Amino acid sequence: MIYNDTIVALATASGAGAVAIIRLxxxxxxxxxxxxxxxxKSQKSLSDQKTHTIHLGHIIDENRVIDQVLVSVFKNPNSYTGEDVVEVSCHGSVYIQQEIIQLFLRKGCRMANPGEFTLRAFLNGKLDLSQAEAVADLIASDNEASHQIAMQQMRGGFSSEIAKLREELLNFASLIELELDFAEEDVEFADRTQFKDLVDRISFVLKRLIDSFAVGNVxxxxxxxxxxxxxxxxxxxxLNALLNEERAIVSDIAGTTRDTIEDELVINGIGFRFIDTAGIRDTKDVVENIGIKKTFEKIDQAQVVxxxxxxxxxxxxSERLIVEVExxxxxxxxxxxLIIANKVDQLSEEEKEEVSQSLNTIQHIEALMISAKNNEGVEDLKDKLIGFVNTGALNNNETIVxxxxxxxxxxxxxEEIQKVKYGLETGLSGDLMAIDIRQALYHFxxxxGEITSDDLLGNIFANFCIGK
Structure with a gap:
C-alpha cells in the first residue's frame, strides 16, 4: 500500500446534519x-497561509459555487497525521458532502481506507500503536469508565510504562550480548544482582497489567x-425497574419470558448489560425449554449472577430455593x-426479619431484599453491583489493559521474563538467557508498534471508521 499520496474522507458521521467535516x-x-x-476576505492562496489557521470562503468547481465553508489548514509536521492536513467544514447536506468529495477525487485525491489517517499518524511517529488503538476505543466509548481508560491510554500512560521497562531491559540485554563477545575472558558486564531486581520489578508490573485485563475488558x-x-x-x-422503562413484558402468567431480553445501563460510569432470562423450572413446553437452556448459556457468559x-x-x-442457588x-x-428476595412489600416486618436471617445463613453469597414493583431497594442493588467491580484502579488512575x-x-x-528469572536463579549461561531476553523485548x-507487520496493521486499522 502507498502511503505518500493524498487521501480524502468524510470525518463526521454519514448522513445529513447541521455541519459536516471533510478531511484531506x-x-x-x-x-x-x-x-x-x-x-x-483574503487574496492569498491557502498554500501561503500560516499553519493552524481557519479561513472563510467558497468551494468552487470551475465557475460553480458548491458551498460556503470554513477551511482549516494544518501544515506538516504539526498535524494529526504528521502530513499537510486540510479540514473543510461545510453544510451537512449529503449532496454537498458528496459534491465536495467527488471534486477532490477528480483533482487527485484518493478515498481513505478505514483508519488510514490514524495509520499515517502512527507511521509518521505521531502516535505509537497502542495509542492509535486507543483512538478507536475512545470513539467507541459509551460510558465514563471506558472513556477514562481510552483517554489514559491515548495520552501514552500504558505505552510509556511499557517503553520504560523495555528500555531498561534493553540496556541489560546489551550488556549480556557484550559478554558473549568476551566469552573467553569470562567477564560479567551486567551486574546480576541489579539484573535480578529489574526482572523482579518487570514481573511485578507485567502481573499487575495482566490482572487488570479482567476488569478492563468488562x-x-x-x-x-x-x-x-x-x-x-x-x-x-x-429489569424494568433498573432501566426505568417498560422494556420487558410483565404478567402473572408463569413462563411469559421465553427468550432472553438484554439492555444496557450505566451505573456510576460503569456499563452494565442486564439479561432477563426465562424462568428456570421443569416444563413440557418445548419453546420454554429452549428458553431455559439459553438461561444457563447466559449464566455461563455473565460476569455477575x-x-x-x-x-x-x-x-x-426455602429448602428448594437454597438447593437451586447451590x-x-x-x-x-x-x-x-447475589440473592434477591423480591416482593417484600407483601411481607410484614416480622416476616422480613425472618427471611433476612435465613438468607444470612447462606455462605459466600450476598443477599438483598427489594420490591421491584415499588422500586424499593433497587438503588441498593445498583450499589451492590458496583461493589463487584474493582474500580480502585480507575480511581487511582492506574493503567488498565x-x-x-x-x-x-x-x-x-x-512467560519469557519468568524464563530469564529462572536462568538467573540457576546460573544459566548468558547466551541462553539472551534468547529469552530478545523474545521478551520482541513482545514488548x-x-x-516498534515491531509490526503489514498484516497486523491491516487487522488493527480495518476496524476503524473511515475518516479517522
Missing amino acids: SGKDAIKIAADNFKSV IKNGIPVAIVGEPNVGKSTL VFLFSANEFKTQ KIKNKFPLKPM TNTRHYDALLKAF GEIT
Missing part, C-alpha cells in the same frame, strides 16, 4: 484545497449481569452471585 491529508492536500477554494465491553430465577418471581419487573425469588414464598419453599453456585463457582492483543503480548512477555515491541 497528504503532500498535495493544501494545494488541491487551494485550487478549489476562494476566500471571502468495563470496555459492558459487564453482563444475568437475572435468573423461577418463573413469575419478578425478573422482568426488576442475580438470583431472584419471591419473598412471600420463601417460608414454604446448584448454580456449584456449576459456576467463580462467578459473583482492555485490548486483547495487548493482553496476549503481555502474557508472552511475562509488539504492543507499542
